[in-house]
Amino acid sequence: MRAPSEVRASRGGAAQVVIGLEVLEGYHVNSHTPADPYLIPLRLTWKPGPAEPVEILYPEPKLEKFAFAAKPVSVFTGKFAITTRFRIPATAPLGPAALSGRLRYQACTDSTCLPPRTAEVRVPLNIQP
Amino acid sequence: MNEKEKRVAAVVSSAVGTVLFASVFLTACMPAEKKATASSSSLKPPAERKVAPDFALKDADGRTVRLSDYRGKVVLLNFWATWCGPCRIEIPWFNEFQQQHRERGLVVLGISMDEEGWDVVKPYVTALKVNYRILLGDEMVADLYGGVSSLPTSFLIDRRGRIASVHVGLVSKSVYEREIEELLAQGESSGGRASGADVVRAGLGANGGGAQGARSVRGAR
Numbered sequence: 001m002r003a004p005s006e007v008r009a010s011r012g013g014a015a016q017v018v019i020g021l022e023v024l025e026g027y028h029v030n031s032h033t034p035a036d037p038y039l040i041p042l043r044l045t046w047k048p049g050p051a052e053p054v055e056i057l058y059p060e061p062k063l064e065k066f067a068f069a070a071k072p073v074s075v076f077t078g079k080f081a082i083t084t085r086f087r088i089p090a091t092a093p094l095g096p097a098a099l100s101g102r103l104r105y106q107a108c109t110d111s112t113c114l115p116p117r118t119a120e121v122r123v124p125l126n127i128q129p
Numbered sequence: 130m131n132e133k134e135k136r137v138a139a140v141v142s143s144a145v146g147t148v149l150f151a152s153v154f155l156t157a158c159m160p161a162e163k164k165a166t167a168s169s170s171s172l173k174p175p176a177e178r179k180v181a182p183d184f185a186l187k188d189a190d191g192r193t194v195r196l197s198d199y200r201g202k203v204v205l206l207n208f209w210a211t212w213c214g215p216c217r218i219e220i221p222w223f224n225e226f227q228q229q230h231r232e233r234g235l236v237v238l239g240i241s242m243d244e245e246g247w248d249v250v251k252p253y254v255t256a257l258k259v260n261y262r263i264l265l266g267d268e269m270v271a272d273l274y275g276g277v278s279s280l281p282t283s284f285l286i287d288r289r290g291r292i293a294s295v296h297v298g299l300v301s302k303s304v305y306e307r308e309i310e311e312l313l314a315q316g317e318s319s320g321g322r323a324s325g326a327d328v329v330r331a332g333l334g335a336n337g338g339g340a341q342g343a344r345s346v347r348g349a350r
Binding site for chain 1 (some may be wrong): 218244249300
């Protein structure tokens with residue numbers, strides 16, 4: 001993980017975080033809304049911190065047909081992004097802080113699946129008056 | 130998952146003002162040895178087969194099941210999970226194999242790798258009408274079998290308790306049918322049982338290769 005540049009946000013203002021992801025060719029990850037309840041959805045969650053997540057926006061999933069499923073599966077492949085909109089409370093402490101989150105995902109190919117994994121996401125934030 | 134199996138790198142950079150941009154690159158690769166076996170469909174020659182490590186795992190009723198309980202049988206040992214789509218395709222096949230070949234000495238054992246345990250496994254097994262024994266696996270037993278880094282992974286074990294073939298990923302039903310038939314035919318002349326000498330030899334091998342792992346599995350529960 002490469003440390004990000006400092007990002008500035010204002011007390012009482014808003015911030016937007018875009019998580020760009022790239023899935024290795026030949027693999028897919030389940031979308032955030034898999035039709036099958038047994039499939040593990042892609043999920044970004046944020047820990048309580050200096051900013052409050054207001055909305056997490058996932059892209060439109062692809063419905064792809066795989067040999068292992070009778071119906072198309074809702075997936076993400078290749079490059080895509082997840083956007084989170086944050087609200088900075090008026091009482092947020094000033095100065096450097098960080099947004100910490102977790103990205104849960106589970107990847108498969110057409111014939112095999114990898115175990116579900118969780119990637120830590122950390123975004124430095126500097127809150128200004 | 131370790132670094133060899135999957136690298137997850139996150140590259141985070143900021144844009145102007147309050148807009149952040151973070152990139153997480155999800156890359157995954159199977160170990161080379163797994164790839165090498167993914168398309169294998171032929172049985173290993175008996176002389177090259179290694180003893181399948183013994184283990185002790187719980188079934189849905191809480192009973193302890195050991196691989197060594199099935200010495201003298203042909204065992205289809207399938208590592209799977211409810212979240213694994215390709216694994217689901219195989220379940221009806223394995224139901225069929227279990228029903229068709231039980232009398233000839235085939236035993237199908239499914240080892241679920243679901244972290245959530247029986248809460249998710251039991252309803253799934255019921256819904257799919259699984260007719261063979263399901264056990265709850267863990268990393269200990271997976272390690273005994275080379276890590277089992279992707280699912281499904283299946284081992285066909287001969288009547289002497291030796292691994293005759295390994296399949297990583299979904300392979301065709303006919304591959305299993307052919308291999309099961311071949312393995313069942315081996316030893317049928319002795320009534321589906323290995324000879325006494327075979328049992329002793331295989332048993333020693335299992336103890337040497339799997340006893341430590343079996344202790345670990347029990348200790349983890």
